[in-house]
Amino acid sequence: MAAPCIDRETTSEIVRQFGAKPEMLVQILQAIVMRYGWVPEETIRQLADEVNLSRADVFGVVTYYHDFRTEPPGEHIVKICQAEACQAMGSRALTDHARESLGAALHETSEDITLEPVYCLGNCACAPAVMIDGKTHGRVNQARFDKLVGAMKESR
Ligand code: FES
Structure with missing residues (x-):
């Protein structure tokens, strides 16, 4: 089964729900993973822009937590x-x-x-x-x- 796609608009909508602040990044990532099961590279870059962090900062948080996958999960x-x-x-x-x-x-x-x-x-x-x-x-x-x-x- 193909992993669900994450579109830019939905990502922006999730960011707006929590507030585009660096301190909300973990909650934003949790919401994205709950909905899609993973966090692709383009979403990491988009989140960095939207919450005003570097791509490396966002990637560091994603890789720190076991539940934040950068590859799509299996079925x-x-x-x-x-x-x-x-x-x-x-x-x-x-x-x-x-x-x-x-x-x-x-x-x-x-x-x-x-x-x-x-x-x-x-x-x-x-x-x-x-x-x-x-x-x-x-x-x-x-x-x-x-x-x-x-x-x-x-x-x-
Ligand atoms: S240690 Fe609590 S369920 Fe495994």
Whole structure:
């Protein structure tokens, strides 16, 4: 599935909603990512002009936050928690398994599935936790991961 396009007018409209101020940049980027899933280079340049920052400033903020992608995401997004409670329950081994089975490193997309790290899904009591297309799953071992991913692929 092709990533949605971001037109200049919509970007300007989002900037107007928050106010064209440098201190609103994170909120503006969040709104853009919520709507489009990523922030292309031309949008970074436009935002720099509109909030009066350099392109490097905006790019620095985009790359600082894990959720601000500069590449379009896949149709499906799989997030594996890397925070302490999940690490203690095997999320690193689960991540290695996911990388191998999906054929994508963290922050990469393969076969329209994007693999992302996440730092606590608020599901620590059921670690390790995974989020697939916005739905959280707890106590995910490798077999359960494969089953969840299989169901996700079948839902296409
Ligand atoms: S540490 Fe993984 S859900 Fe909280």
